[in-house]
Amino acid sequence: MSTIRGARERARIEITAAIKDEARRQLAAEGAAKLSLRAVARELGMVSSALYRYFPSRDDLLTALIIDAYDAVGEAAEKAARGEAGAPALPHPARWLAVACAVRDWALAHPHEYALIFGSPVPGYTAPQDTVGPASRVGQVLIGVVRDAYLADGLAVPPQSAELRTEGARMAADLAADLPPAVAVALVAAWAQLFGLISFELFGQFNRVVEAREQLFRHAVHELGRSVGLPAGRPAGAGGAGG
Amino acid sequence: MSTIRGARERARIEITAAIKDEARRQLAAEGAAKLSLRAVARELGMVSSALYRYFPSRDDLLTALIIDAYDAVGEAAEKAARGEAGAPALPHPARWLAVACAVRDWALAHPHEYALIFGSPVPGYTAPQDTVGPASRVGQVLIGVVRDAYLADGLAVPPQSAELRTEGARMAADLAADLPPAVAVALVAAWAQLFGLISFELFGQFNRVVEAREQLFRHAVHELGRSVGLPAGRPAGAGGAGG
DNA sequence: GTCTATAACGAGATAGAC
DNA sequence: GTCTATCTCGTTATAGAC
Structure with missing residues (x-):
């Protein structure tokens, strides 16, 4: 059970990192004002609603990037x-x-x-x-x-x-x-x-x-x-x- | 003839100023990245293509605001x-x-x-x-x-x-x-x-x-x-x- | 010549039904 | 999660009023 949780958490960390990486790429291309959860999701082959499991809102993603x-x-x-x-x-x-x-x-x-x-x-x-x-x-x-x-x-x-x-x-x-x-x-x-x-x-x-x-x-x-x-x-x- | 040209030019100056004023308002609300010619035109009761008589492109409007x-x-x-x-x-x-x-x-x-x-x-x-x-x-x-x-x-x-x-x-x-x-x-x-x-x-x-x-x-x-x-x-x- | 309006393009975002 | 209908955008072509 702990290995399952470990694997899940590892996946979660990886996906979170991938989201932030893609968001940073968009930051460079379009600027912070146009950062869009949908575009990030599309680029990652995910559906936008799935992102909300990792960041409750666009502003939270922005906050993570700022931190x-x-x-x-x-x-x-x-x-x-x-x-x-x-x-x-x-x-x-x-x-x-x-x-x-x-x-x-x-x-x-x-x-x-x-x-x-x-x-x-x-x-x-x-x-x-x-x-x-x-x-x-x-x-x-x-x-x-x-x-x-x-x-x-x-x-x-x-x-x-x-x-x-x-x-x-x-x-x-x-x-x-x-x-x-x-x-x-x-x-x-x-x-x-x-x-x-x-x-x-x-x-x-x-x-x-x-x-x-x-x-x-x-x-x-x-x-x-x-x-x-x-x-x-x-x-x-x-x-x-x-x- | 000079009065006609004068009136036209006066109108042109006024409309140009109105466009920039409205653009500045949008700058404050949405930021420069989201400055939109269409939104400026809509707010002014004009049609977007009419703006191109005054600014050849969105970037030229931005340049005017910067200057x-x-x-x-x-x-x-x-x-x-x-x-x-x-x-x-x-x-x-x-x-x-x-x-x-x-x-x-x-x-x-x-x-x-x-x-x-x-x-x-x-x-x-x-x-x-x-x-x-x-x-x-x-x-x-x-x-x-x-x-x-x-x-x-x-x-x-x-x-x-x-x-x-x-x-x-x-x-x-x-x-x-x-x-x-x-x-x-x-x-x-x-x-x-x-x-x-x-x-x-x-x-x-x-x-x-x-x-x-x-x-x-x-x-x-x-x-x-x-x-x-x-x-x-x-x-x-x-x-x-x-x- | 100067201007405005209509319509359209291709691209992209968005909301909601399914 | 997916699909679609409906928005937005910048920009251009075109037609007509003054």
Whole structure:
């Protein structure tokens, strides 16, 4: 009996994965707004009503894709923050850069999933609570890198804005109680700005403007690291000292 | 004869505007991917084929909406950069902030048009050349503010990255030949990061994370101004000296 | 020349009866 | 699960009003 259940569950997992794969293919071809359970079913040789055994509605399928995407980019960021297995730990500015580059690499490799989570909202769809956790993973990684730097060497705490005293304290308490509020504020801003760089590249705003996109990205991310208080990893003009 | 032509042209302009208005309404309701010529025609009491007198295809209608949106946000930025008619010119950091806030205000007032131009690309649509000019207006305004500051008081030229020497020179030559390449590089990064802040707010990434969004935005934009070399307009901790 | 309306095409979605 | 009748869509050809 347990083997039967095991087989059934294995089949269920496989079919669920196949549905999501096909849905991702449609995401790329037609966009999230036109994601249709019927088309997915047709492509899979199933009948549309059968899909409802796996996803109770189109929105639930969308939610699953969104969570998968957040988890994938979050995992890429976490892996980059850990560094290579046997290798010595990178200095903190280099880890910051590695995380950002990992996010960008994932985005370039999965542009439609990136657009799903960081692009325009899907009309008529509102994300449920389940997406909140996965959505915060990249941010948590960035916080972790800065926290490590703070505990190890301290930070050049960025200037505090008087207007943001209350909100800064609230955000710090929510996100990273052990960091100075000014650092928490700078981190949230850097987080949004990091994705601004990626979105502009991915969504075509850099067309006819920026050619050396990776170099610009690395440079800007390095400066973003400084904006949250990290030390300058590769001093300007030192001729590629870092790594 | 000229009055007849005048009347025709007036009617043509009015109908064209009505089509775009209705299309914008559908943009808000269903998203750009589902913009339908037939639905626009139906809502206007016209027959779908009649629309082809005004827009040769659905994509051309989309292009017109995109250009209108770029022009609207560009005009808002230009107006903010000019300042109020009789008033004395603002100091450069305040102008920088005013431009950014004008862009954000426009985005908050027109979220769907913002998503059309700065959100996910519309599947199956590629923007023609005509959009390039309007798309650059906000960037031109930012360049102009920094150029004025440079010519008046000079700038704290940001650190130059060795990797970006060639690309920085190219971008400076393309965008602002009179500015130091390091400033041009910082400007392009700041431009993307500015829209990262707005997109995160508009697309819901700040939900449950940031509450005082305008304050955070103003603070981050002020720091972005410093990243391109503008002086600190309102020194941190000085208790609202600027205005 | 300028416009609108009718009709049609091929493709695809959708609802409901079976 | 299947089949069918009825929708939608973008687009074109054509005819006629002004």
